[in-house]
Amino acid sequence: MSASIFKQSNVITCRAMVAWGAGQELVMEEVEVSPPHPLEIRIKVVCTSLCRSDITAWESQAIFPRIFGHEAAGIVESVGEGVTEFVEGDHVLTVFTGECGTCRHCQSDKSNMCQVLGLERRGLMHSDQKTRFSIKGKPVFHYCAVSSFSEYTVVHSGCAVKVSSFVPLDKICLLSCGVAAGLGAAWNVADISPGSTVVIFGLGTVGLSVAQGAKLRGASRIIGIDTNPEKCEKAKAFGVTEFLNPNDCNEPIQQVIKRITDGGTDYSFECIGDTGMITTALQSCCDGWGLTITLGVPKVKPEVAAHYGLFLTGRTLRGSLFGGWKPKTDLPSLVDKYINKEIQIDDFITHNLPFEDINKAFSLMREGKCLRCVIHMPR
Template identity: 50%
Template structure:
């Protein structure tokens, strides 16, 4: 990795005193490309992409990352994906969006140091940060019907760690955390319940994507909808999440999987993941839900909205079969937007539900997903269309907005 060598020296600001000191680390193997600073008393200076304000490109800056406090872990990030959720917050549409902030939530790396009370992680562990934590103690964690742990939800929504403070500073200013992960930084600090230890042999530039997009779509089909063998499914939006939904529907045994998108260039890729048919709404004069109802003898068994468009959410529901059809909302709509349909759609048996992180109980599930990938039971490599150095992060966003990428992975 650039900037690292077996004789590397690191200038750091000690948290317990004002002078700067130069520390030479003891080499420790971690994917053969970096060395760990095992010290919980130092502030690390590193590069990060800071969003100073909404609607502006990210700025590569030198930031200071404070040591982990009690029940926190500091991580060296090696790879991170670029997701539409990052762009959503950067656009200013996120009601919880705060600035300045370090975005990013699809990352993978190794543990650099741990705070007091951390027992499940040690320096050198290979990990994936989790924007949906799992404390195992709250009533949400104990309920099998949900994965939405609430232990640190309030502070996470404020862009802070559980003690109501940030570990990031830049140019003398506090910088907010994002989704409890902030993977657009060479080093980040997360709560120990927001972290999964995974197979040390897993390629970090691939399994980072299991931190959001792939897991979200795949789980929406398997966990939230519980797609049944022989089902007919419609997937609206054929980006990374939509392709992961298709993959989940195929694994579940769906017979017909209809991809819906206005970009026909995406259809061939969707076929590789298991789509059997494709519909471009632009090719039809009638509403897409009517097209799908006619195609499927009354409607699909399951539909999935992977875009974040409230009009498409309605179409996805109304494309479902009377009596049993179920529609799952995955896409995140802009602040203040509302969904609507005629109550008769629900009275006559259709079900409307949503999902976050595919319904996976994160800490226990992500390591298993990594193992499925390592055993070639789960596609991951196929989602990566571009790999760029971290400094080209804005190019990664441009590729996503232009529809030219499925997932861009940034490497440090």
């Protein structure tokens, strides 16, 4: 298929990897991308990473055809009416949950749940509940307000963060979701204290980012739990001090953790996306002040069930969306930390693939053979 891109009446025709049905291999298609509407920007995607939540939605959600992808970086191609923050040529990170700056939640220091640009669930733009993608006049739906598996995409200006043109986009794109989510869960939501004990269920990019954040906060013991033995050595590089595989244990993993930590850890993190594991995580932290943070996106059974006694004895369960970061306010500081070598990102990138190999990235992640695959768009 031709990789040429042209403008006609300010509509761009470009290539995108389109999902036509749940679990079906993505197909390279020519799509029309509308010009940005008021307060929107159109972005030339430079690189995008595959996140586990893309796969979860691709396997289970009913909104198709759809363009997935949300962990991305690119260059502003054009801006819509009323946009003053961005100009053509700006380098940006995309974010799946925005920051309008004026709603009750954006004005509060207790929340990052923007009431205007929060989670997009129906595959439509926030402003007018329509799409900006089409194929031969028929709509193609968005995902997470970004849809970065396309050479060009349109996002609300509140769902993009300006970065320096000197920052490597193929690295910091991971701050659009996974790495930032894990670090924020450790720093903002749990507020891990020095000398504390931590257990992390699931050692993908998010779980290992939690480990990195816990290490930087001075946690004395960071226990990583995963059924993939290949995660062991990689986890130690991010701060995990002990690795446990539940399949190798003769007793329930929560009992193992309580036994080796004298009653449970100070903090536990559920990074799998399995609501059944939330109870296990709760049981793994200590009475009195044990805090469990859940970050995973469940594939099935979204309801959480736990015995009231776990809470009566002083444990707390908290959810974490994007690590509590206000994206436009806080992401620039994380970019600075990367540039200053205060946090690591590069080691999360296990594969670099061309745009046409996105389906290979899906296979690698589903088989547990990667952390992050960065997809490079044609120049």
